[in-house]
Amino acid sequence: MLTIKSSALDVKGIKSYYHGTKFNGVALTIEKFSIVKKSLFVDGDLVGDYQSPYINFNASSLNIVSELLDDEYSDCFTYHGDKFNGVAYFFINEVCVAERKSEYGWVTNEVTYFINGDIESIDVGDFNVSQECTYFEDGSIQEFKSFNRENYDAWFKFTSKDVIRTLNIEGNYFDSIKNGGSKLILNYYNNVEELLTFKGADFLFVCGDGITEDLFEKLLMNNVFDSVSKLSIYDVRLTSSIFSKLSDLKQLKELIVNSEDVDINDLHHFKSLRKDCYVKFNRKEIVC
Numbered sequence: 001m002l003t004i005k006s007s008a009l010d011v012k013g014i015k016s017y018y019h020g021t022k023f024n025g026v027a028l029t030i031e032k033f034s035i036v037k038k039s040l041f042v043d044g045d046l047v048g049d050y051q052s053p054y055i056n057f058n059a060s061s062l063n064i065v066s067e068l069l070d071d072e073y074s075d076c077f078t079y080h081g082d083k084f085n086g087v088a089y090f091f092i093n094e095v096c097v098a099e100r101k102s103e104y105g106w107v108t109n110e111v112t113y114f115i116n117g118d119i120e121s122i123d124v125g126d127f128n129v130s131q132e133c134t135y136f137e138d139g140s141i142q143e144f145k146s147f148n149r150e151n152y153d154a155w156f157k158f159t160s161k162d163v164i165r166t167l168n169i170e171g172n173y174f175d176s177i178k179n180g181g182s183k184l185i186l187n188y189y190n191n192v193e194e195l196l197t198f199k200g201a202d203f204l205f206v207c208g209d210g211i212t213e214d215l216f217e218k219l220l221m222n223n224v225f226d227s228v229s230k231l232s233i234y235d236v237r238l239t240s241s242i243f244s245k246l247s248d249l250k251q252l253k254e255l256i257v258n259s260e261d262v263d264i265n266d267l268h269h270f271k272s273l274r275k276d277c278y279v280k281f282n283r284k285e286i287v288c
Contacts, residue, residue, distance in 0.1 A: 001025050002117030006039070008094035015044035025117060026050045028089065028096065035063040035089055053185060054111045054124050055087060055101050062086030066098075076105040124185050131186045136161065144188050151176040152210060156189055158201075164224075165201040169210030192218065200228040207234040213242060220245050230254040237261035240269065247273040254278045 002018075002025035009027055010017040017023060022044030029037035038057050040050040051057055062079070066072040066088045069079055077084035083105035090098035092115060100110040112120045114137060121134040125147070132145040140161035146154045152171035159165050177190045189195065196218060204225070206216070216238060219225065229251055236259055243266045246252065255277055257267060267281045271288055279286040 003028065003096035003113065005030055005091070005094045005096075006037075014046075016041055016046065017044060030065065033065045033068050035065070035087075052099070052111070054122055055099050055109050057087070064088055066090040066100075077102050077107070078105055122186065129184075131184060133186055133188065141188065144186070146173075146177075146184070146186070146188075148176060153208075154189070154210070162198055163201050164198045165203065166205045166207075167195075167198075167211070168205070168207040170208040171210050173210045195219065196222040196224065198224050200225050200231075202228065203230040203232070204228045205232045205234070206236060209235060209237070211236050213238055216242055217245070225249055226251070228252060230256075232256040232258075233262075234258045235261075238266075239263075240266040243267065243270040244273075246270065252277055256280045258282055 004018065004025065004027055006027040006029045008018060009023060015022060016027070018025075023041045024043065025041060027039045027041060028035050029039065036059060038050040040047045057063065063086060064079070069077050069084060069088055070081065071078070072088070072090065077088060084102045085104065087099060087101045089096055090100070095115060095117070096113065097115065098110060098112045100107045102108065108126070110121070110123045114120050118137070118139060119135055121132070123130070123132045125131050128149045130147045132143075134142045136142050138161065140158070141156070142158055144156045146152070152169070152173040154170070154173050155166060155168040156164060157166035174190075174192060177184070192215060216236065220242070225231065225246075226249070228249070231246070231252060231254070233256070238259070238261070240263070246255065247270050252274070253276070255270065257280070259282075262281070264281055267279055267286050271277070271279045271286045275288060
């Protein structure tokens with residue numbers, strides 16, 4: 001949703017226009033370089049105050065345009081020489097392209113936008129529970145990370161819409177999400193069924209003890225690996241049954257496994273079935 005300075009609006013009667021079109025989006029009222037109000041417009045009508053689901057707006061807090069920071073490009077924000085606590089808004093002309101919340105100068109939460117107002121990235125949470133997401137320009141997810149210090153660490157990375165390149169799950173991810181997911185801001189990939197809609201990229205990296213053999217087999221049975229020519233598996237417990245099924249993937253030309261929970265004999269058997277496939281186990285090539 002497009003976020004702009006309210007001064008860029010052309011008000012005609014009770015309607016507000018932006019570049020000749022009835023405005024749909026958020027307008028920021030700025031006084032002396034401070035944001036004092038966020039207003040939501042629909043079809044040119046003022047609907048009311050706007051509250052972002054990602055970074056709360058509190059008018060009593062310090063909300064400033066980034067130009068007021070001592071150095072808006074610094075890793076640690078300062079304001080009048082002191083470490084900045086508040087939200088800084090970054091603009092290209094009248095269009096807001098980033099909101100960054102800082103505590104003691106360090107960015108804790110942020111949202112960035114493409115110039116058309118669509119979200120480019122989100123980083124929310126705290127030291128113990130956090131989520132990060134970046135998007136392609138078509139709105140599909142490019143990369144998603146979800147972290148819970150006590151329970152899990154998950155990372156999904158895509159080459160294009162639903163074409164996954166990196167699948168990394170550490171810990172008890174799905175059960176933890178099921179039991180406490182309502183507290184999360186971003187509700188992505190909360191169940192196994194969502195993963196079964198993926199298509200593997202030409203090179204796919206699969207990692208983590210949170211990927212069980214049952215989950216791996218479901219991915220296989222739902223054709224997630226069908227387009228993968230290079231498969232790298234790290235720290236995943238798999239048995240001979242899985243490697244037998246992998247041998248049926250004729251497009252697979254390279255298999256790299258690094259794991260203490262895989263039997264080398266299973267890789268030798270795979271190689272005997274697929275002599276055309278390059279196989280490496282724990283950094284050593286498997287040969288017939």
